[in-house]
Amino acid sequence: MIEDTVVKKDSYTSTTNACKLCTPLGACIAFKGIKGAISLMHGSQGCATYIRRYLISHFKEPIDIASSNFSEDTAIFGGGANLKQAVLNVSNQYKPELIGISTTCLSETIGDDVGLIIKSMATEIDHDYKVVHVSTPSYTGTHESGYRGTLRAIVEQIATEEKSSDRSVNFISAMLSPADMRYFKEILEDFQIRYRFLPDYSETLDGALWDEYKKIPSGGTTIDEIANMSKAIGTIELGYIGSESESVSKLLKEKFNIKDYRVGIPVGVEATDNLLKIISEISGNNVPAKFLNERGRLLDSYVDGHKYVFGKRCVLYGEEDFVVAIACFLSEIGIIPVLCGSGGKSGKLKKVISSRIDGFDEKQIKVMDGVDFSEIEEISKQLKPDFFIGNSKGYSISREMNIPLIRIGFPVHDRFGGSRILHTGYRGTQALFDLIVNTLLKEKQDRSSTGYSYL
Template sequence: MSKMPNYVSTTNACKLCKPLGASLAFRGIEGAVPFLHGSQGCATYMRRYIISHFNEPIDIASSSLGEKHAVYGGSANLKLGLNNVISKYAPQLIGVATTCLTETIGDDVKMILHEYQEEFQNGINDPYIISVSTPSYSGTHMEGFNAALKAVVEQLSTGGNREDTINILPGFISAADLRYLKEMVKDFGISATILPDISETLDGEALNEYPLIPKGGTPIADIQKMGSSRLTLECGSTLPDETAGTSLKKMFEVPLQRFGLPIGIRETDAFMSALEKASGSPMPEKYAKARGRLIDAMVDGHKYIFGKRAIVYGEEDLVVGLTSMLAEIGVKPVLCASGGKSGKFERSIKHVLEGIDCDMPEVHENVDFFDIQERAAELEIDILIGHSKGYTFSRAENIPLIRVGFPIHDRVGGQRLLHIGYHGAQQLFDTITNTMIAKKQDDSDVGYSYM
């Protein structure tokens, strides 16, 4: 009799589910409705999770499979659901993502959608239907996000004569980050397609009437032209080998340049350099001044944060960018953790620390918060940097938590946090420094109000 392998249960995962990431990616496309092929509970859970971070309504359609469909398949429900969505929402695009249930029972979604198009569509004003495989047991929300973008590009983009425009695939960043990125591109005088764009669809204004599909998102016409762009800039140091950027390169020979998320000075410098080359123009003065103010602030606040020890957790690419910035400002990242398992996490951390006087931190992937908290007890930590799921740990250990990334459920404004560029680094620096000052002030036996 063979011995069963030992398993360690997950108690508080440092990741989210794959179709949730796909839903976020689809939400960043103009006129799109995310659609989950699976049980109703999947869509309800993801809607609630996304709403509590963005404080914006989001509709995620579902094929609402039940017990009998686990036996007989969900083809009829998927087709009925698509008809209902088209009738109610009149979308330009429907992004169909699979779930654990439909992947496990073996529904052939591509075949079902082909049947649906033959049965119900006539080619006149029909919405585009994009399909992507996203069972949660095979990855994290970031893998679902990247897979959805890859599917969108492969199923929508076409080639043609080269146009004077570039593609920017910024990864999963905040609505504020995207608005800032669009401002940067405009200031450089560059025509660019940014995919996805949730800057309005998940951070809108107050309206008298609820729109079934909010305005904003990357226009479908622009996505279709991505194959004729002269360059693609893709952000992410732990991306899979096959991405939307690599697909554009393989299918249409669009040159591809990859960067880490532009967080902190060095990573932002690299991204700015790419924009300079793409535009043929020097960096606008306002960014040069912002960089100078950032350096001045780092000198001013260095004495308050130098040598502080931090744990950074969350999505792999965000952690890599934050680690780079922390090392720049003199904070020691002693533990970098993520629920992702790209296999590129440790290598990327090592790369961004090259040339900086900073010891290599412990790097853990595919980890949960029980593991992080257990290890942190031995590391003398001063600060935690990550999303709201670390709050219980922060409270139990009385360690300040800087909330960044996604999800942020216990504060307002998660969608308005700026992480990227010199301005984002300035905000992060001020928040980290003031948090450390406040901690020292609160712990002091003598009240004082002057630094």
């Protein structure tokens, strides 16, 4: 059990190594999922440089992010002129289909009205590309909320009313890896249902080798697909944490009366069953045998590996929706996520986790939102977990405590292939389960005084 005195919130005055990232970073990831899009940040160069560096280090792809390049003058007199010039420069340089403008702390603090600036631009500049803007002050959100808010803004500003239905489904993905996105598309294709996938950075952030440099990588959800989202018969949106005002499925329901399905990120058997059941219901088709076989193999491995994982304790951290998904999966395989931490502050994390884990016991599972890595470290030292699971930002704690870290999610900066980690569905769960079992076996083997070479 965790003593309540461990985290002295009242006397805590600073954030040390936040367990969240900058809000427009999430916006830039979402815009990478739109075909022909370029991100433009309204603020200083440093913000764009930091985000570029951060994304390149994880995805290992060229990532261009433009900036309206605030100076001291702009910070005082407003950045309208800079933004207009930036839009002109980006359109000339890249010939984009969409310019996605996100705000930074500075432009939000001085109160620039980006919507109004864009409106005035529309009368002054003749253009054939779309301009979508989203408000992303980092002091009120996280990269996860920036991602959600951007998807909502894209659909709000592009989707139009279409009278005819094409019996398709809209699939709104949570902030997952390109490998996860490819897997979701494979599932939808195998169910033989027409779909629109938003955002689709499965190629733009993890593409094949190029023969020659492309200013904008190929791939992504097309503007037409977004415009036609009102033709769908249902919208599946991954994640429980986003508010109604951030939800794309809610927006499409309110505007076009499209049935909305909110489901958790499908990690684990139960969560994946739930997603496939919904796709089966919408498509009218049974779950393809291929996935039933994957499910069967996964269950078989659960039985084989149970003795290695049951009762183990882990500290889990990351984006709120991701933490919910992994916590449910860990509970499903008998591991206790003794700490579920996130830098997000939706206020929903504990409620969602406790409602989704059977027999949730807060004496065993501590759920904390708004945490930083300093708090995670402090509590972990009391809890003495068997392993950590989360992004690579927890490495220094795992090193200090000499406890293994299983790297998943975003960012993974100290290992190779972060964009190809498959977390979801039966297949991704299988990979995660094997990784966890093998990490625990390696730990036991390494610490054994006699050593052993046979299970």
